């Protein structure tokens with residue numbers, strides 16, 4: 494991050510951080526000052542972020558569950574361990590692209606975001622889709638499309654939707670550097686294993702249906718100070734965003750994973766308000782996620798024919814694409830009931846299989862989401 498941006502951040506962040514943050518980093522750690530064992534902030538919080546965490550490792554995807562965590566906590570290598578050779582140069586370039594996509598991969602980016610805005614601590618943070626945990630899960634078969642996703646195609650997806658841009662070719666310098674950075678962060682990790690902290694946190698279904706008016710209150714009280722009254726973000730004098738936009742032309746588009754209300758709620762619960770994460774209740778996280786995603790943003794580049802046709806093809810997910818908040822709430826209810834059924838069946842099955850269980854489950858059962 495450039496100096497003025499960082500300065501602005503400190504000024505604003507110090508203003509909002511309260512005294513209860515002794516265990517939390519008071520300011521953002523830049524990659525260069527990241528401690529060796531990059532503590533995952535989620536692990537310092539008590540309450541539902543923590544109790545909900547094991548659910549993230551099951552997430553209707555298959556094999557592991559809270560009774561048998563997939564792997565022990567993984568710690569990616571520290572920045573200082575990047576080798577000083579040609580390989581290390583590619584790792585470093587990948588890190589730069591990840592942190593500052595605006596500068597280092599500008600031609601592929603169509604909004605104001607950087608990869609690290611959503612994959613926090615430069616892709617290290619657990620429950621924030623850490624890229625060391627992503628790397629070891631690919632190639633993976635995606636049930637919905639019947640295709641094999643590779644790490645490159647996942648990265649391309651984030652460029653097209655989360656970054657509202659265009660996909661760098663598999664053999665481009667940028668893609669090679671990003672893959673090298675992903676690979677290096679996963680140094681020493683087992684492959685084909687769903688690691689603890691992979692993906693985003695899956696919050697339990699909210700007690701009350703997510704509500705726009707309540708969400709607006711949460712937003713005003715907790716988010717405006719950094720992300721602006723109109724979700725437009727806050728720019729530093731340099732013109733770079735010090736705080737990224739949540740909606741509008743410079744934000745992620747309709748095809749992005751963050752546009753799914755459950756993904757956004759999980760992200761917000763774990764990571765926001767920045768510096769005071771863990772202070773929102775689950776309900777507040779759901780409400781503000783709904784409010785955030787009810788605003789205008791760039792459209793889905795796959796749009797074809799009509800909203801409904803595009804939704805049915807690409808968005809059978811929990812987003813407001815062509816749905817009212819009420820319809821979305823009904824969809825969430827339906828999915829939660831289905832998941833509860835599936836979990837019950839799985840619990841029965843795993844009791845039966847318990848004696849034959851491997852200690853390290855293999856993840857052929859993993860099916861990546863359709864959104865990025």
Ligand code: HEC
Nearest residue numbers: 606607608611622627647648651655692745750751862865
């Ligand atoms: C607006 C937020 C956002 C931005 C910006 C973003 N991503 Fe993502 N990324 C996501 C979401 C959401 C997912 C989907 C996670 C899921 O539900 O499976 C994801 C998934 C991924 C995955 C697969 C993760 C896994 O565990 O399967 C990789 C790899 C990835 N992103 C890399 C990148 C790269 C590289 C960039 C920058 C070019 C980037 N992302 C920018 C939100 C974002």
Ligand code: HEC
Nearest residue numbers: 506609610611715716719736737738739761765766767781
């Ligand atoms: C103290 C400032 C601050 C506050 C308050 C804050 N955020 Fe953020 N937010 C950030 C920063 C900084 C990032 C980017 C993180 C990074 O790059 O490491 C971010 C990133 C995000 C992102 C992902 C990137 C994007 O633009 O889509 C979302 C979504 C988000 N915040 C939502 C919220 C919501 C909702 C609230 C209120 C509940 C909130 N934030 C409160 C500073 C803040």
